[in-house]
Every structure is written in C-alpha cells, then in structure tokens.
Amino acid sequence: MSTIFEKTDSQTFQKEKKENRVAVKSHPANGHDTRFATENSKNVDTYSLEKELKMAVQGEVRFDDGTRALYSTDGSNYRQIPIGIVLPKSAHDIIKTISLARKYGAPILSRGGGTSLAGQCCNVAVIMDMSKYYNQIIHIDKENKNVTVQPGIVLDEMRGNTLKQYGLTFGPDPATHSHCTLGGMLGNNSCGIHSVMAQFEGP
Secondary structure, eight states: OHHHHHHHHHHHHHHHHHHHHHHHHHSTTTTOOOTTOOTTTTTOOHHHHHHHHHHHOSSEEEOSHHHHHHTTOOSSSOOOOOSEEEEOSSHHHHHHHHHHHHHTTOOEEEESSOOOSSSTTOOSSEEEEOTTTSOOEEEEETTTTEEEEOTTOBHHHHHHHHHHHHSOOOSOOOTTTTTOBHHHHHHHTOOOTHHHHHHHHOO
C-alpha cells in the first residue's frame, strides 16, 4: 500500500510539473518564470514594462535572470524573485518607475543596502535600488542640526561628512552602519542600541 501511494504521488508530481512548464511558456509575462508569482504580480506584462522603463529611465533597468536572482534575498533567509530591478539616477527616474509600475499593475519596492533581517527587501515586485546612484548629501544645516540626503546614502558616509565638517553625528546606529542606507533605516525604523545612549548622553 505504501509503495503504491508513493508511485501515485510521484506520477501526480510529474504531471503537475509538466503542466507548470506549459503554463510558464504561455503566460502573458512573456517568458519570465511565473511559478513564484504572487496574486498581485502574476498578470504583469513584464516585457512591455521593461521596454517602457528602458525608454523612460535614465538609470539602469535590469530584468535579466542573473540580476533578479541577486536581488531575490537580503540579510534574512527569505527569497522572492523580483519582477525586475531599476537603479534610478534621479527623482524623475523614481517618479517614472512608480508611474509605469502603476500603469502595468506591478508591485514596487524601494531597497537600500539589503541588510533587512526579516525579508523587508524581498518581494515579487519592481525593486528600486537607491544605493548605487541616488545616494548624495543635498544640504547640511549646521544651525538647526539637520541634513537633507538622498535615500541611498550609507549611514557611515553621511556621518563621516557631518562629523568632519561640523562636528555633528547621528544618534541611530544599527550594527550594519557601514553599509545600511538612510532610506532603509527610516523604512524599517532601524536605530540600534547606541540610539538609546544618545538620548541620554547627547550626540
């Protein structure tokens, strides 16, 4: 009885596997493997979305399998293969990416250093990686102790500049301070233990 069950189960699995291969080939996603698609991503026309993004965005647009595999995980054990990656160079690139993602009904996700420990950087979505290009200090206001930055800047890079120029630092201090980005910190409410110390001791 046990042997018959295992054989039947194996046959069923092979049949489902074959059906999945056929479904992938005929899917409107134009060749992309949709086995891991979510309810919100499975009907996205990835071919047309990629084509329009490449025409509209000055930064990089990557929908190849290798890049999607690289961006499928973060500092956690989670893994979800994204629809594609955009590396914006300007606010205009970000706005156009969001606009086109909305047009095609594609989920979007903003990503920094990929240091999240609970899968926050993983999704079957169009991922915008801010860390490569969109990572500059815009203005340091010494009097009010404020700094305006682009979200892709690394924490230590920003602190190094404010400390060197004006003797100012930033209280929040996650363990990944050497490669986490400010945008990611704000999105995940990342502070680190030193932020508690700064509350009482000052910067």
